[in-house]
Amino acid sequence: MKRIAIFASGSGTNAENIIRFFQSSETAIVTRVLSNNEHAKVLQRSKSLKIKTLTFKRNTFFESNDIVELLKQEADFIVLAGFLWKIPANIIEAFPNKIINIHPALLPKYGGKGMYGMNVHKAVKENNELETGITIHYVNENYDEGTIIFQAKTAISLDDTPEKIAQKVHELEYKYFPKVIEEVILKDE
Helix, strand or coil, X not given: CEEEEEECCCCCHHHHHHHHHHHCCCCEEEEEEEECCCCCHHHHHXXXXXXXXXXXCHHHHHHCCHHHHHHHHHCCEEEECCCCCCCCHHHHHHCCCCEEXXXXXXXCCCCCCCCCHHHHHHHXXXXXXXXXXXXXXXXXXXXXXXXXXXXXXXXCCCCCCHHHHHHHHHHHHHHHHHHHHHHHHHHHC
């Protein structure tokens, strides 16, 4: 049974979906949720599902080995589910091709620093795109530039608001993210 640690910064709907998916899996289990935001709703969601949580400060994450040492004890894979900080080199080196992120657009479009959440959906709308989707990819030292594992698309109309686009993208995230994580883990065995 592989162990997954999830990093999240916000509401935690994807994290909750992943936790629930793996509660009935023989492949993996979520062992901990980590956040840089002590007020993130993901912490309450995780605790209600009996998952250990940890919050940390910027200096602990970027200037020490505390987080990487904890992860080495508790995780085989790391999943980013709405985590907004860049992953430091010490974690990437300790978990090569074992850190998975989801991005709410079809990379390489609409990726990079500052491109998260509604920022992405507003940009997609402003550019009158006819489709968008999700990209699940490995994490490397650059924002949204790791090897792509999976993409799924959804059509959008010129009438769709950024909020409607976000809803369509969330549906793809909930449908595919846990399954793709499981596939990656199974391939690793």
